Amino acid sequence: WEGSDEIALVFTHTSSAPHVNRTFVNQEAEKTTERALFKGQIPNNVSEADGYNDLGYAVYPKTAITDGGIFSHNLSSVQVAKENGSFPSGCNLSSAALALSDMGEGGSTKTDFRNALSILRIALSEDVESVTVTGTAPLAGTAPLQMYYNSEDAEDADNGRLLVDAKGTWSDASTSVTLTPADGTAFENKTYNILVWPGKQEGLTITLNFKNLGEYEKASSISTSKPATFKPAKFY
Numbered sequence: 001w002e003g004s005d006e007i008a009l010v011f012t013h014t015s016s017a018p019h020v021n022r023t024f025v026n027q028e029a030e031k032t033t034e035r036a037l038f039k040g041q042i043p044n045n046v047s048e049a050d051g052y053n054d055l056g057y058a059v060y061p062k063t064a065i066t067d068g069g070i071f072s073h074n075l076s077s078v079q080v081a082k083e084n085g086s087f088p089s090g091c092n093l094s095s096a097a098l099a100l101s102d103m104g105e106g107g108s109t110k111t112d113f114r115n116a117l118s119i120l121r122i123a124l125s126e127d128v129e130s131v132t133v134t135g136t137a138p139l140a141g142t143a144p145l146q147m148y149y150n151s152e153d154a155e156d157a158d159n160g161r162l163l164v165d166a167k168g169t170w171s172d173a174s175t176s177v178t179l180t181p182a183d184g185t186a187f188e189n190k191t192y193n194i195l196v197w198p199g200k201q202e203g204l205t206i207t208l209n210f211k212n213l214g215e216y217e218k219a220s221s222i223s224t225s226k227p228a229t230f231k232p233a234k235f236y
Helices: none
Strands: 006-013 020-026 052-060 072-075 078-080 094-099 118-124 128-134 140-148 161-164 171-174 176-180 190-196 199-201 204-210 219-224 228-230
Touching: 094 161, 118 128, 128 190, 176 190
Parallel strands: 078 176
Antiparallel strands: 006 020, 006 052, 052 094, 072 140, 118 190, 128 176, 128 204, 140 161, 140 171, 199 228, 204 219
């Protein structure tokens, strides 16, 4: 988490009333932490007594939710690496289930966010100026989402996790993702994260584009024809 991060809290009404969508802001300014404290205000009438469902959701980034409570997320096909090797800003779609009854003035709710995306981790050298991953199915683009929750098993690892809606329509789908360095010039000798949509790829190609190396080739590719399946990564 970073100090600029914002999440959206969503609670639904049992009638046709609109969803409540409020932004909560990370209070850990100027820091990168594994845990973060988010604060915000929920309207006073949002309660079970006023017809709201007890179960709600927290989603990052907040742009993954429309005013109508519909979930979708745009994962860019060009991602800018972070200097500390962390996730590119605004990309790492994740969510958590919340109980309205556990929240209130002066109270707090502790919850773990579950990632909706997959993480491809790659070690790069300072000679590399960009890396492109190419598959056979969408790795990036805007996907429709649905929230998964199994009320019969509250310990289910997927509770509160956003998943791609298999019946929905994609837009701007791309079978490749390119990671560029934070300074726009070249990577440092570090390990970096590339975020991709989960799913089965019949084959993958990873292409490294190097700085000017004189008589040597500027690009080097590694390919495999074996299927690879990306699954949502653990993220807390």
